[in-house]
Amino acid sequence: MTNERIEEYLETILYLTNKNKGPAKTNQIAEELKLSPPSVTEMIRKLFGSGYIKYTPYHGVTLTPKGCTEAMRIKRRHQLLETFLVDVLDLDPKFAHAEACEMEHSISETTLEKMCAYMGHPEICPDGNPIGHGECCPTEALNASYRDYIPLSELKEGEQGTIKIISLTREIKDRLSSIGLIPDQEIQVKRKLGQGTLSITAMGTEVAVGKNIASKIMVQSHGA
Amino acid sequence: MTNERIEEYLETILYLTNKNKGPAKTNQIAEELKLSPPSVTEMIRKLFGSGYIKYTPYHGVTLTPKGCTEAMRIKRRHQLLETFLVDVLDLDPKFAHAEACEMEHSISETTLEKMCAYMGHPEICPDGNPIGHGECCPTEALNASYRDYIPLSELKEGEQGTIKIISLTREIKDRLSSIGLIPDQEIQVKRKLGQGTLSITAMGTEVAVGKNIASKIMVQSHGA
DNA sequence: CTATATAATTAGGAAAGCCTAAACATGTCG
DNA sequence: CGACATGTTTAGGCTTTCCTAATTATATAG
Ligand SMILES: [Mn+2]
Ligand SMILES: [Mn+2]
Ligand SMILES: [Mn+2]
Ligand SMILES: [Mn+2]
Numbered sequence: 001m002t003n004e005r006i007e008e009y010l011e012t013i014l015y016l017t018n019k020n021k022g023p024a025k026t027n028q029i030a031e032e033l034k035l036s037p038p039s040v041t042e043m044i045r046k047l048f049g050s051g052y053i054k055y056t057p058y059h060g061v062t063l064t065p066k067g068c069t070e071a072m073r074i075k076r077r078h079q080l081l082e083t084f085l086v087d088v089l090d091l092d093p094k095f096a097h098a099e100a101c102e103m104e105h106s107i108s109e110t111t112l113e114k115m116c117a118y119m120g121h122p123e124i125c126p127d128g129n130p131i132g133h134g135e136c137c138p139t140e141a142l143n144a145s146y147r148d149y150i151p152l153s154e155l156k157e158g159e160q161g162t163i164k165i166i167s168l169t170r171e172i173k174d175r176l177s178s179i180g181l182i183p184d185q186e187i188q189v190k191r192k193l194g195q196g197t198l199s200i201t202a203m204g205t206e207v208a209v210g211k212n213i214a215s216k217i218m219v220q221s222h223g224a
Numbered sequence: 225m226t227n228e229r230i231e232e233y234l235e236t237i238l239y240l241t242n243k244n245k246g247p248a249k250t251n252q253i254a255e256e257l258k259l260s261p262p263s264v265t266e267m268i269r270k271l272f273g274s275g276y277i278k279y280t281p282y283h284g285v286t287l288t289p290k291g292c293t294e295a296m297r298i299k300r301r302h303q304l305l306e307t308f309l310v311d312v313l314d315l316d317p318k319f320a321h322a323e324a325c326e327m328e329h330s331i332s333e334t335t336l337e338k339m340c341a342y343m344g345h346p347e348i349c350p351d352g353n354p355i356g357h358g359e360c361c362p363t364e365a366l367n368a369s370y371r372d373y374i375p376l377s378e379l380k381e382g383e384q385g386t387i388k389i390i391s392l393t394r395e396i397k398d399r400l401s402s403i404g405l406i407p408d409q410e411i412q413v414k415r416k417l418g419q420g421t422l423s424i425t426a427m428g429t430e431v432a433v434g435k436n437i438a439s440k441i442m443v444q445s446h447g448a
Numbered sequence: 449c450t451a452t453a454t455a456a457t458t459a460g461g462a463a464a465g466c467c468t469a470a471a472c473a474t475g476t477c478g
Numbered sequence: 479c480g481a482c483a484t485g486t487t488t489a490g491g492c493t494t495t496c497c498t499a500a501t502t503a504t505a506t507a508g
Binding site for chain 1: 313323327332338
């Protein structure tokens with residue numbers, strides 16, 4: 001078995017067992033990978049032999065802990081590459097998905113982590129799904145940061161602060177950055193309006209931010 | 225024949241015929257690719273059958289125009305990836321070479337061109353070799369520019385200008401940028417010293433530039 | 449010009465991954 | 479219960495790319 005084939009099967013099995021909330025069926029895997037069912041049966045037996053999957057003939061396939069770890073590793077590669085292709089190189093998202101699924105098998109862990117760092121350890125893939133954390137991601141630091149930072153929604157009128165972390169989808173982030181709300185930007189809360197909506201100033205202009213969004217923007221408070 | 229195998233053989237044959245200034249030998253190819261000589265003989269026959277190479281038994285292999293075009297396409301992929309890994313992701317150059325040689329087979333032309341553009345159409349690979357021009361590279365614009373620009377070495381004393389294109393190795397470019405000589409930087413020639421050496425000011429400080437280097441820095445003159 | 453060292457090719461075969469056609473298991477419906 | 483539709487596995491075979499061992503070609507030294 002080549003690495004690439006193992007990876008492609010495990011990735012598919014992870015996807016299908018999640019979708020099914022149960023074992024992946026031979027025919028499903030065959031269709032997903034565009035292979036004949038006998039080819040899948042053959043490979044399934046090998047993956048079983050190597051301890052990647054649990055397999056009961058005629059009943060389907062689930063991942064073992066070993067297989068699951070491996071599958072999630074591939075998924076992370078795929079998502080980081082896809083994010084890179086879309087966010088950095090500005091490729092078409094659909095094209096990027098297919099391209100990432102090719103490249104994911106040849107990129108090394110070292111390169112992937114550099115890429116992850118280059119993008120600032122992104123948390124959401126352009127396809128909308130969350131990206132798993134990797135060795136390189138500052139989980140500890142982030143958690144520590146979260147303790148020091150407070151949601152923008154908690155700032156009082158007149159209080160100033162610096163935006164530190166924005167945990168929102170790409171689309172919303174894009175919208176925010178177009179009105180000047182990006183990490184390390186100084187802001188001040190001008191007024192608190194109804195329903196938790198805030199009126200804040202950033203880069204000299206005044207903008208309104210809804211409650212849901214304000215609660216996902218972590219800031220370092222500088223007091224009033 | 226899979227694409228990847230064709231690519232790897234052609235890349236090696238291009239490298240060896242250049243190095244030999246003559247045909248690539250079976251054993252050389254085998255050693256380069258870490259394969260047995262019979263495996264190479266077998267593949268050579270297939271590549272010959274597909275018109276990629278000229279092959280005379282017992283005498284060696286050269287590329288046909290078709291094979292040469294293909295080989296240079298792969299080489300460009302390899303070099304752009306290597307440049308990206310080193311210059312953008314900051315990987316170890318030696319590691320980057322090996323990694324690029326893996327990734328070069330799975331990256332698409334579309335992605336490669338986006339990557340080329342992202343880096344500003346680099347002209348020299350970290351390994352020191354020039355990178356071939358691609359579809360995406362602004363050859364026309366560059367040629368047009370060259371007509372408008374003159375070498376820094378041609379400026380007269382007191383004349384001012386803007387640096388536009390620096391056609392030098394990475395090392396020299398790095399050295400120049402550390403003293404403020406980068407594209408779009410305004411400079412002025414203070415004095416012309418002996419041997420074609422110039423004393424110029426950039427960002428308020430005065431630096432000396434030798435003749436060889438000054439002749440590779442194209443500037444847009446603003447007169448005295 | 450021949451013996452010998454070196455380089456290249458032929459012969460035969462293995463592993464990986466895929467295929468089609470045929471056989472087999474399983475759940476469902478009359 | 480039994481026949482059938484559906485999904486799965488078995489049987490047998492193909493292609494690609496690689497290997498080792500044996501053979502053959504070429505070049506060179508005596
Ligand atoms: Mn994938
Ligand atoms: Mn894939
Ligand atoms: Mn290469
Ligand atoms: Mn390669």
